[in-house]
Amino acid sequence: MQSQPETHSAPPFHCGTVSIAGRPNVGKSTLMNILIDFKLSAVSPKPKTTRHKILGVLTDEDYQVAFLDTPGLPSRRHDELDRRLLSSSLEAIHEADLVVMVVEPKPPGEIEHRLIGELRGESKQAILAINKIDLVKKPELLPVMEAYARLYPFLEIVPISAVQPDGVDTLLNLIVRHLPEGEPLFAPDDVTDRPERFLAAELIREQVFNSYAQEVPYAVAVEIDTFQEQSQEHGGKDYISAILYVERDSQKAILIGRGGAMLKEIGTQARQGIEALLERPVHLELWVKVYPDWQMDRAFLLRLGY
Ligand SMILES: Nc1nc2c(ncn2[C@@H]2O[C@H](COP(=O)(O)OP(=O)(O)O)[C@@H](O)[C@H]2O)c(=O)[nH]1
Numbered sequence: 369m370q371s372q373p374e375t376h377s378a379p380p381f382h383c384g385t386v387s388i389a390g391r392p393n394v395g396k397s398t399l400m401n402i403l404i405d406f407k408l409s410a411v412s413p414k415p416k417t418t419r420h421k422i423l424g425v426l427t428d429e430d431y432q433v434a435f436l437d438t439p440g441l442p443s444r445r446h447d448e449l450d451r452r453l454l455s456s457s458l459e460a461i462h463e464a465d466l467v468v469m470v471v472e473p474k475p476p477g478e479i480e481h482r483l484i485g486e487l488r489g490e491s492k493q494a495i496l497a498i499n500k501i502d503l504v505k506k507p508e509l510l511p512v513m514e515a516y517a518r519l520y521p522f523l524e525i526v527p528i529s530a531v532q533p534d535g536v537d538t539l540l541n542l543i544v545r546h547l548p549e550g551e552p553l554f555a556p557d558d559v560t561d562r563p564e565r566f567l568a569a570e571l572i573r574e575q576v577f578n579s580y581a582q583e584v585p586y587a588v589a590v591e592i593d594t595f596q597e598q599s600q601e602h603g604g605k606d607y608i609s610a611i612l613y614v615e616r617d618s619q620k621a622i623l624i625g626r627g628g629a630m631l632k633e634i635g636t637q638a639r640q641g642i643e644a645l646l647e648r649p650v651h652l653e654l655w656v657k658v659y660p661d662w663q664m665d666r667a668f669l670l671r672l673g674y
């Protein structure tokens with residue numbers, strides 16, 4: 369190819385897929401939401417809130433990053449759902465141009481060793497983000513950074529706090545710097561490839577995770593039954609009806625609450641979240657059904673996009 373005399377040298381455009389990996393509850397979804405500046409991925413104080421590989425796209429003048437939030441590596445593999453969570457997390461690592469491995473400011477444990485094994489297997493380019501540094505004192509960080517540096521040739525090791533947020537801009541700059549040059553894959557306004565009905569179901573599931581104690585959230589699957597935009601029957605609001613599947617009658621009773629109070633509360637919270645997402649008024653109806661062992665039903669899991 370003949371070299372052209374350059375009159376304007378625009379900075380190169382960096383573009384690529386970045387998988388956010390790590391054990392459950394380290395703050396992967398919180399980090400992705402803050403990075404893309406959009407409340408896309410469900411967040412709760414409980415591990416394994418995320419059940420899908422979720423794409424979040426961030427576009428700027430000279431870069432586009434396609435982040436993949438992942439369920440994270442579970443420590444156990446009991447049922448079909450666990451297996452799917454693990455395989456979609458591993459898939460996301462394989463697909464990525466770059467992996468951001470998120471850890472807590474603690475020495476590496478079994479899951480971290482396993483994850484690094486996966487990275488090593490493919491000689492993956494990876495950045496380590498040590499999250500939740502707001503919870504520890506500075507001197508505690510250094511030995512953690514050293515321990516990780518010994519385990520894998522991370523491109524960068526960046527201490528951050530996704531909630532404050534602190535260090536996230538630095539992290540983003542480093543991510544972009546290490547992405548290949550290339551053309552954008554998504555339109556500038558695209559935030560995700562997930563349809564609105566998926567995001568609505570996730571907002572409902574997030575409320576369940578934030579409103580109930582241990583057992584119930586893990587027993588719940590949410591399916592959007594009807595999604596009618598600007599329904600005439602509902603005064604021009606979007607009409608959404610969703611089914612919350614639980615495994616047992618006892619869970620159904622807990623989910624609904626005395627006189628339906630709990631379900632009503634979840635409905636109100638979720639509706640507000642969905643309205644913020646769609647920027648339209650919404651009429652939301654929630655139904656509860658018992659479906660024993662839905663976590664074992666491969667076809668059902670596929671239907672829900674797991
Ligand atoms: N103190 C603190 N908490 C955080 C931070 N990042 C996330 N969290 C909390 O950790 C919990 C799990 O976060 P989430 O993003 O759902 O983790 P994920 O399972 O890795 O996606 C939530 O309660 C978050 O608010 C952080 O930087 N500092």
Ligand SMILES: [Mg+2]
Pocket residue numbers: 396397398409410411417418438439
């Ligand atoms: Mg998550």
